[in-house]
Amino acid sequence: MFVPCGESAPDLAGFTLLMPAVSVGNVGQLAMDLIISTLNMSKIGYFYTDCLVPMVGNNPYATAEGNSTELSINAEVYSLPSRKLVALQLRSIFIKYKSKPFCEKLLSWLKSSGCARVIVLSSSHSYQRNDLQLRSTPFRYLLTPSMQRSVQNKIKSLNWQEMEKSRCIPEIDDSEFCIRIPGGGITKTLYDESCSKEIQMAVLLKFVSEGDNIPDALGLVEYLNEWLQIIKPLSDDPTASTSRWKIPSSWRLLFGSGLPPALF
Amino acid sequence: MAATFFGEVVKAPCRAGTEDEEEEEEEEGRREMPEDREVRQQLARKREVRLLRRQTKTSLEVSLLEKYPCSKFIIAIGNNAVAFLSSFVMNSGVWEEVGCAKLWNEWCRTADTTHLSSTEAFCGFYHLKSNPSVFGSCPRKNMQITILTCRHVTDYKTLESTGSLPSPFLKALKTQNFKDPACCPLLEQPNIVHDLPAAVLSYCQVWKIPAILYLCYTDVMKLDLITVEAFKPILSTRSLKSLVKNIPQSTEILKKLMTTNEIQSNIYT
Numbered sequence: 001m002f003v004p005c006g007e008s009a010p011d012l013a014g015f016t017l018l019m020p021a022v023s024v025g026n027v028g029q030l031a032m033d034l035i036i037s038t039l040n041m042s043k044i045g046y047f048y049t050d051c052l053v054p055m056v057g058n059n060p061y062a063t064a065e066g067n068s069t070e071l072s073i074n075a076e077v078y079s080l081p082s083r084k085l086v087a088l089q090l091r092s093i094f095i096k097y098k099s100k101p102f103c104e105k106l107l108s109w110l111k112s113s114g115c116a117r118v119i120v121l122s123s124s125h126s127y128q129r130n131d132l133q134l135r136s137t138p139f140r141y142l143l144t145p146s147m148q149r150s151v152q153n154k155i156k157s158l159n160w161q162e163m164e165k166s167r168c169i170p171e172i173d174d175s176e177f178c179i180r181i182p183g184g185g186i187t188k189t190l191y192d193e194s195c196s197k198e199i200q201m202a203v204l205l206k207f208v209s210e211g212d213n214i215p216d217a218l219g220l221v222e223y224l225n226e227w228l229q230i231i232k233p234l235s236d237d238p239t240a241s242t243s244r245w246k247i248p249s250s251w252r253l254l255f256g257s258g259l260p261p262a263l264f
Numbered sequence: 265m266a267a268t269f270f271g272e273v274v275k276a277p278c279r280a281g282t283e284d285e286e287e288e289e290e291e292e293g294r295r296e297m298p299e300d301r302e303v304r305q306q307l308a309r310k311r312e313v314r315l316l317r318r319q320t321k322t323s324l325e326v327s328l329l330e331k332y333p334c335s336k337f338i339i340a341i342g343n344n345a346v347a348f349l350s351s352f353v354m355n356s357g358v359w360e361e362v363g364c365a366k367l368w369n370e371w372c373r374t375a376d377t378t379h380l381s382s383t384e385a386f387c388g389f390y391h392l393k394s395n396p397s398v399f400g401s402c403p404r405k406n407m408q409i410t411i412l413t414c415r416h417v418t419d420y421k422t423l424e425s426t427g428s429l430p431s432p433f434l435k436a437l438k439t440q441n442f443k444d445p446a447c448c449p450l451l452e453q454p455n456i457v458h459d460l461p462a463a464v465l466s467y468c469q470v471w472k473i474p475a476i477l478y479l480c481y482t483d484v485m486k487l488d489l490i491t492v493e494a495f496k497p498i499l500s501t502r503s504l505k506s507l508v509k510n511i512p513q514s515t516e517i518l519k520k521l522m523t524t525n526e527i528q529s530n531i532y533t
Contacts, residue, residue: 003470003471046469046470048466048470053458054458054459054460054462054463054466055456055457055458055462055466056437056456056457056458056461056462056465056466056469056477057437057451057453057454057455057456057457058437058450058451058452058453059453060453060454062453068452068453069438069450070440071437071438071439071440071465071469073462073465073466073469073470074462074466092458097304249453249454250453250454251454252421252453252454253421253422253423253454254454256421257418257420257421257422257423257424257425257426258422258423258424258425259425260425260427260428261425
């Protein structure tokens with residue numbers, strides 16, 4: 001359930017919700033960290049749930065001594081009212097059998113909050129690509145029918161590649177074709193539920209492998225930025241590198257502590 | 265999938281934890297019969313956490329905090345934290361056991377809560393008879409929670425190697441509403457805490473209850489004198505200062521606790 005930080009729930013009518021799916025390489029979550037950190041979004045509440053493994057830590061977006069001691073939990077909501085953006089960040093994995101109940105609770109909150117649409121940032125196993133996909137861009141999008149009606153033209157102008165259907169059961173040759181997002185966590189469930197509940201949802205994903213997924217996250221936010229123009233688009237300023245996105249302080253030591261010098 | 269040095273292709277674990285679950289759910293969708301799902305859900309319904317009066321083993325009729333409202337709630341998780349609390353805090357004044365919690369879920373080896381053996385995880389509740397403000401009669405709004413636990417020093421992320429750190433050492437995490445200073449440095453980014461201490465702290469942060477977690481990073485996870493003594497700076501904090509009377513006596517009690525718990529290890533026994 002959503003619990004506001006302040007006394008009353010903020011008005012999110014007409015806002016766009018950005019959220020990650022906990023998926024391969026944690027790319028969606030890393031991308032969300034970049035968005036929240038770069039736009040300096042403020043925390044407006046918690047999505048308190050027993051579906052995620054509990055975790056706490058100090059402010060992952062701390063920039064100075066003064067703001068480094070605010071406690072953060074596993075699911076928090078941030079907003080940028082000037083851009084009508086609200087962001088949900090998920091920081092831990094689902095407890096067994098709890099992913100579907102989480103989807104239900106999330107979508108029900110989405111409907112009651114008045115958000116106009118939701119964009120899910122996700123990823124899928126790169127080793128599951130077919131030959132055509134191997135030769136094309138690694139980014140894909142998916143729109144629910146109600147979202148299609150409102151943004152069809154914009155998406156067409158971007159020349160994006162829609163996620164292709166593949167065999168429902170890969171081993172069986174005459175199996176039907178459907179949308180499959182292997183490694184995408186709850187992405188498919190959210191997409192299917194949103195289709196049936198007439199929720200305006202877009203899924204933006206990248207084919208990735210586990211490893212250092214920071215470049216994948218930077219790629220995914222640039223992909224999102226082509227559409228939403230959260231920050232100045234790359235094409236306007238070809239000399240700018242992807243350091244336009246602010247890396248949060250919590251990304252330090254991503255691969256562990258320092259090594260003992262005696263090792264060498 | 266990943267290719268190894270030896271030319272095999274193996275299934276690489278997915279950091280996001282999705283792979284197994286997704287396959288399981290897909291398989292479940294194909295193979296789990298409604299009867300299987302019903303059995304699984306029935307087992308889940310049998311899960312329980314019961315609060316009992318220790319001596320009589322009868323259930324407490326009302327919630328513990330309703331029967332014993334308190335302003336200070338101290339939770340110790342793990343053997344070293346519990347040893348610290350028993351020796352230094354609970355040996356000052358008279359503490360009465362007011363109940364214990366027993367739980368059962370599908371992963372317990374016994375059939376139900378009434379047959380849990382003494383070696384299983386245990387949770388007991390005690391209140392200070394002489395001071396009603398600790399587990400006493402103050403309204404819940406003023407409640408302050410202190411959590412003590414330990415973690416292995418290799419869990420601590422730092423620029424230098426964890427082998428060179430002066431363990432054991434104490435770090436703290438506090439909720440927004442906890443205004444008192446901690447007696448040790450706060451846990452720096454990117455370190456995090458999970459499991460039960462995180463669950464308690466998350467609850468307190470969300471519902472605006474003042475709470476502080478004292479985390480002792482140590483390289484000895486079994487009961488150890490030096491690790492327990494690393495919690496001592498907490499005794500000087502505002503919340504615990506009033507509770508601790510006799511430190512030298514407590515140190516003696518702690519030493520006795522160590523010797524009774526020492527298992528003589530010998531390859532012939």
